[in-house]
Amino acid sequence: MPEATEKQPSPEEQPSFYQRVLSVIDQRIVRSLYSARVRRTVLQSLPFWIASLLTGIVAVAYERVFVWAEETSFTWLRAQPLLAFVLTPLAFLLAWLLCRQLAPAARGSGIPQVMAAIELSTPVNYRKTGWLLGMRVAVVKVLSSVVLLLGGGVIGREGPTIQVSAAIFRAINRLQPVGWPQLSRQIALITGGAAGLAAAFNTPLGGIVFVVEELTQTHITHFRTAVFTAVIIAGLTAQGLLGPYLYLGYPSVVMSGGMVWLGVGTVAVVCGMAGALFAKSLLWLNGYRKQFRTLGAQAGWVAACGLLLGGLAYWIGADSVGTGKPIINRLLFQNNYHTPWYLAAVRWVGMALSYSSGAAGGIFATSLSVGSIMGDGIARLIRIPNTDHNLIVLVSMVSFLTGVVRSPFTAAILVLEMTDRHSVIFQLLLGGMLAQGAASLVDPESFYEHLKAGFLSEALARQPKAAAAAASKS
Missing domain, CATH: 1.10.3080.10 (Clc chloride channel)
Structure with missing residues (x-):
């Protein structure tokens, strides 16, 4: 049986010389554009x-x-x-x-x-x-x-x-x-x-x-x-x-239903408003500090803030200073561990004194610690079962941070990723949203928005060196 031969196109079906030339040109243009685009993307x-x-x-x-x-x-x-x-x-x-x-x-x-x-x-x-x-x-x-x-x-x-x-x-x-x-x-x-x-x-x-x-x-x-x-x-x-670490490890989290929903709603509203009030207190202290104009007066304010925090550190101990991360870990990982009722207020004051000193330092981690302490206290106050304790603490952390920065989704995702507790993502998001609404009753704008306006004014008021030199010569 003769082998099948490949069908050859007829002369009419074959591309003309001009079509072949145009095809080669088109391919080169496409390759050139593609390589230029890739090169530009890589360089960018x-x-x-x-x-x-x-x-x-x-x-x-x-x-x-x-x-x-x-x-x-x-x-x-x-x-x-x-x-x-x-x-x-x-x-x-x-x-x-x-x-x-x-x-x-x-x-x-x-x-x-x-x-x-x-x-x-x-x-x-x-x-x-x-x-x-x-x-x-x-x-x-x-x-x-x-x-x-x-x-x-x-x-x-x-x-x-x-x-x-x-x-x-x-x-x-x-x-x-x-x-x-x-x-x-x-x-x-x-x-x-x-x-x-x-x-x-x-x-x-x-x-x-x-x-x-x-x-x-x-x-x-x-x-x-x-x-x-x-x-x-x-x-x-x-x-x-x-290493592939988690900021807060893998706490045990249970959602038993019933009473715990009351706890979620309560800590969300209370901690959300508390976070907003904390932000307002920082703004007030920043405004009050501005009345000290001379270097000596400003140094006196800073030293007084340090002395007050030193007093708290002396009387309360190590839990009153630092980031607060050890406190969160004890609440989440030590069974039946509870913080003293006054510790949230102590760390609140410590955060305010540290921030109002005019030195560098953030409030993300410290806000999470205050929220966790408040959540622990509220859980005991309304008699949340111990099995649901960690969930309430996590929601309170999200809620207090939301009250300060007004970013509920960021707060919820941060706490979720810190603990790898995807099973309670909806509770964390709900806590953030409730906290956002409660905080808005205290102040419609976030702490960062207030401060951004001040830094914008300061930056715009500063002249570049060249412009300042030219202005001084004229």
Whole structure:
């Protein structure tokens, strides 16, 4: 049987010479466009990858130093409690002076500064973002917060990590040579904020949600690839150095129904309003502090804040200072452990004194600790079963943080990722939403929005050196 032969196209079906030429030209154009597009995308992304890697390394180093500083403060406080009346005021003064003399924008949390810089990231005002996110600011931020913590300050490192990360992304973005294809400067700062939070807490989803909910109103389609990539690289770098850790481990969480729903609703409303009241108290203290104009008066205020916190540290002990993470761990992992009824108020005051000193330090972790203590107290007050205790504590953490920062989804996702308790995601989200509504009754705006306005005014009021020199000559 003869083999089948392949059917040859007829002369009429064969492409003409001109069609073959045009086909080759089209293919070359497509390949050229494709390769140019890929090359441009890679060149645009490369600086972000480098900045994300650096963010992960810096976040881990900062975490290690922060843990050392907190443990050191516990050590000297337990060994010589009377030192609190000397070391705490001295640490407050030194941490405040570092910010005041070297980088005023390094004071406080760092998130309002990033928000203000994002708003200033236009061609007209971009240079002024250096006052908020320069590398000097980042270095002073770390030094000031570590000094404050060594002296017993009630602060966290998460907000500062976000500001430091945004400063790294801004620096890398500025170092790109002329002609290098760049993403927008605003996207660089937004991405830096997301990478910082993801690396600080090991919460990649929290970093993404935080950007969408808190840092910007820009539609996510404009920066999703940059943010997702930065979060992955920064998070993987942190995990590679620290291991696949959870910030708060794997607490046992049970949802037995019935009475526990009353607990969820109660702690959400109470802690949400408490968080908003705490934010209002910080704003009031910031406003009151501004009446001290001279250096001596300002130093006196800072020393008084340190002395008061030293007194609390002396009388209450190590639970009144530091980030509060050990307290949360004991509540979640030690059976039948309960905090004293007054500890929430003590840490509230400690947070306010530390923040109003004018030094660097965040309020994310410390807010979570106050929320957990309040949740523990409310659970006992309304007789929530011990099996549901951890759920109430987690919801209270979400709710108090929501009351302060007004980002319910961010708070819920952060606590979810810190504990890997996906089974109670709806309870955490419900707590955040109820807390948001309750907090809005106290103040319709978030703490960070209030502070952002102040940092914007300060940044806009500062003249670039060249403009100031020209103005002085004229």
